Amino acid sequence: MNDKRVHILDVAEQLFSERGFDGTSVRDIAGQAGVNLAMISYYFGSKEKLLVALIAHRSSYTHGILEELNRDDKLSPWDKIERLVDLYVDKIINNYRFHSIMTTHLPTIQSDDIREMITDIKVKNFELIKKIITEGQQQKIFRKVDMELTVGCVMGTLTQATLSKSLYCRLMHIDIHDEDTYRKKIIPKLKTHLKSLLKAHLEIRN
Amino acid sequence: MNDKRVHILDVAEQLFSERGFDGTSVRDIAGQAGVNLAMISYYFGSKEKLLVALIAHRSSYTHGILEELNRDDKLSPWDKIERLVDLYVDKIINNYRFHSIMTTHLPTIQSDDIREMITDIKVKNFELIKKIITEGQQQKIFRKVDMELTVGCVMGTLTQATLSKSLYCRLMHIDIHDEDTYRKKIIPKLKTHLKSLLKAHLEIRN
């Protein structure tokens, strides 16, 4: 994709995540990106199609990570869970802007098409994680759990770390505007906690 | 508070949760509430002050539930956890519109005052849950866990159930527009799952 197009998408991603889709004007994006206002219509057609292009762009970008994990047969179910947590935490926290857009806009989106598109991506991710857990259960290593909410708990914790950043900054005594410090502290914290949580949750108890 | 004011707040809550704050116009609210456009400025001063009034109204409404729980000395830590989950799931899922507004608007809010206000409420809730877990730890009933993320996991799962309703409707084969069926199915599911999860997570293992 064209450099200029990608640059506009990057700027749009930042502004959408900071101010929301409706809180960001096309003029804001054009101004911040240093391009003429009409270029956005010229490239993407409309503001909504710009959002669709952003989702398509980012999804293809992060795609394929989970598939690799699932194809790796040498790993035990426990190893896969650990790798899954590592991959997922890195992926979401390092793309927190995009993740924030996907999460906060999903309920407010009026267009059925876009909502279906976003839901599709989430279902796809869900299926891959489900597969890992199901494998462990078939090998009698994991116990029976609520599949939807076990995945939802992992995703939810990461969403929480993304959307309630102001809360966690307060709790962890980090300046709200210091993005890097927050990411650097929350990533290992999330990995350790989620691994420990899933271990306790999935372990077969006597 | 005046009946008409409350009615406007109810309508605003519904529209804000469906379309977002910036996606809802003052005319939308006035039209849906059946009042004149100027009444909203007359009552609340501005659109932003309307949001502040909504938050104040709803917060006082749900306030005091957790305090009662914490004051009850007859309950064991495990009992408190169970009661906590029951109360929290009911509270958030039954007020999912307000919860959705609080969560999705927190990152996009420009006004420092409003963000601080919302963060304050969340910190308050956090402290109450933290107290329950700390008590159990002091009695050597709960093990040492990451406090922020243990609470974050519970809140995150509920946030997930609120914001990604379209995902869960797909997974649970519920029509996306059938709010009642979704609530009726997700509430017991959430309660069972979160109790089981917290039990495994907090239990001292040998």
Place this chain on the structure above:
DNA sequence: ACAGAAGTTAAACAATCGTTTAAATTAAAC
């Protein structure tokens, strides 16, 4: 060098935004 496509621009479009105005109506106080 030239023709046609692609890119870029400033200006304007109608529509909608949040808010205010001033007049009209209703309610309350004495």
Place this chain on the structure above:
DNA sequence: GTTTAATTTAAACGATTGTTTAACTTCTGT
């Protein structure tokens, strides 16, 4: 019943919204 305050109304305010237009420049292929 009269006066004063509170409520409600339609209309208008200027600003901003997403999008389009038409003229202009740059690039591309021959």
